[in-house]
Amino acid sequence: MKLTVGAVVKAGTSKVNKTGNWRSFRPVVNKDLCNGCGICTFFCPDSSIQITEKKSNINYDYCKGCGICAKECPQGAIKMEEERT
């Protein structure tokens, strides 16, 4: 790719950088416990949680495994599990 004049960058291009491989622990949602309140989506630093069909859905392409969602889930519906390679 040719460089742009003045190092201008297209919007939203960070998506090529799959930060999911930074993770050593992965959040796993227990769909039975999740009530879709969405608190986890507000607190995710990596824009990696969405509420779909009233349940929390984690995008493992980008989730860095910080564990904030698990800590803050009022239902205790998210647990951190060690990544296996």
Add this chain to the structure above:
Amino acid sequence: MSKKAVIEGSMAVAEAVKACRPKVISAYPISPQTHIVEDLAKMIADKELDSTMVRVDSEFSAASVICGASATGVRAYTASSSQGLLLMTEVLFNTAGMRLPIVITGVNRTISAPITIQPDHQDTMTLRDAGLIQLYVENSQEAYATHIQAFKIAEDREILLPVMVCMDGWILTHSFEPVEIYDQELVDKFLPEYDPLYCLDPEKPITYGSYADNEVMEFRYMMQEAMERAKDKIQDVALEYKELFGEYYGGLIEEYRTEGADVIVVAMGSVLGTIKDAVDEMRENGQKVGAIKVRSYRPFPAEELYNAVKDASIIAVLDKSLSIGQGGPLATDTKAAFYNKKAPKVASFMAGLGGREVTKETIKNIVYKCKKALELNIVADMEFVDLRREII
């Protein structure tokens, strides 16, 4: 088509800037830049100019405001001097790196300490590596013309670099000269509306000012290439201006009576007026003397300068700023341009620092010294002319 008025050099610049219709102007007061922005402020207050003036808290903010305005896609202008230009330094490097085509008047005044408001080129010279195109002007009419040319050069898609028009403080900004002010229609014909390559717009979001670890070398190379292209562009724009306005001040350089000259004096800015007068007098006395005005200091016209002087025996480079610990920047660059070529000898003279007057006698003395140097075949590295040795 035009009207002639006896006005201050500052007003000539303000008239030129007004005719270029910048949307955002921002400045902070510092002598001797003040009259330019005062004149522009009055034009806005009188509804002669449809522009916003942002009166900021510092030169740093002035340069930053026009950086932001330019990135948002409008033509933007500022002016400063001396310490103010130094305070802008970081922003100017940054603006050049973002390839924003702002225009700035560098009203030349020396740098503290000791503090003084006297003119020399120390301030703008300090910015020579910033990625700015630097054009030095000789008189008010050329200042007028060069500002109009500056926007056209800066905004060209092949260039996209800031242009700094350098003019000697007080000597030019505060002296009254007859200046031809051209009609708006003519300037509009010469300078099209600014059409930015990129701009901050929620409809088409982009990121300006990104972080680069691995491409800095290539981005620098691209700036260097743009500077190289600017050599042609500066000449083309000067010729276009000549065609439309009937005035020409040279492209990258201006040659003055260099035909058959043994000694050629090379300098920049208002001192050329004095040099040309001195050359005329020496020519009348049968001396083979000429002069060269370096109009574009960045990009540096190495080839043009060499071709213009290569048949002379010696050239005298007159610097009005000092790279302390080395010498005169213009002389240094000139010598570098001639290296590995069959070239005349180069004598370097430091003159006019802190506003020390440079007279016709000073120039004649420099030419005399050059002839002596040829005779003795000894050229000194650098000489301070009219130095008051007795008080050191």
Add this chain to the structure above:
Amino acid sequence: MVENMELLAPGHRACPGCGTAIATRLILKATGKDVIVVTSTGCLETFTSPYGQSAWEVPWIHSLFENGAAVASGVKEALKAKGNNHTKVVVISGDGGSFDIGFGAISGMFERGHDITYICYDNEAYMNTGVQRSSSTPYAATTTTTPAGVASYGKLEPKKDMPSIALAHGIQYVATASICYPQDLIRKVKKAISINGPKYIQVHVPCCIGWGFDPSETIEVGRLAVETGLVPIYSIEKGKPMEVRKVSDRKPVEAYLKKQNRFKHLFKGEEYKEVVAQLQKICDDNFEYFGLAK
């Protein structure tokens, strides 16, 4: 719903558990797409803008460390010159760029009255360069330039009161917020951008690396800052009484301090009891001054 809009794309390079990334996502949920964001040099700038990989879905510019407010002034005036009276201009800069090096430019922007919302993400030190002290660093915190040692208990001076300084400019809206109360933060940003003129919002953002806690505890630590009274959450709209976020379950300052390595040295012996008491007094004073008690 605007809250579902994701205007900070994933793939950015913030540390896991980054409070600043949370703050920025929430701010953009409040602004929506019709905004131009200006950011000063710092963590946010670095982790969102590597060449070719921008996380910004809105137009964004970074120029330098100390000129966010001035660049924003130019952006705003250019928009006006183009006849655009709808696009909001928002600065999102750190405490170093706001409290310290960019202070003069902010004061100038406030004084000139530009319609700009200036948001400081306050992580209380120079995190991008390796946790050096800023004038926002709280009293007694250890940083790499105010290290605790036998002759020092960390930073000797209290945190600078930026909201009061902003307020003294006579601007229309000043607020503090915390990422731990997302709806409150979003509401305040929406409020700010709806008001014409300069506005200042200071968002408290815990930094797990700089403060020394587990990345999963970012929200927990931030909440303790508020619940102890060390970080009062309030807003002041000109001409109206101050709105304060009341604390229902008040905690002693130690509960906050003991969670973080930057205050760990205060509890190694009895030596710094007085320093901890001083920090408690700051909380007590905040409770009284802001009327934090429910």
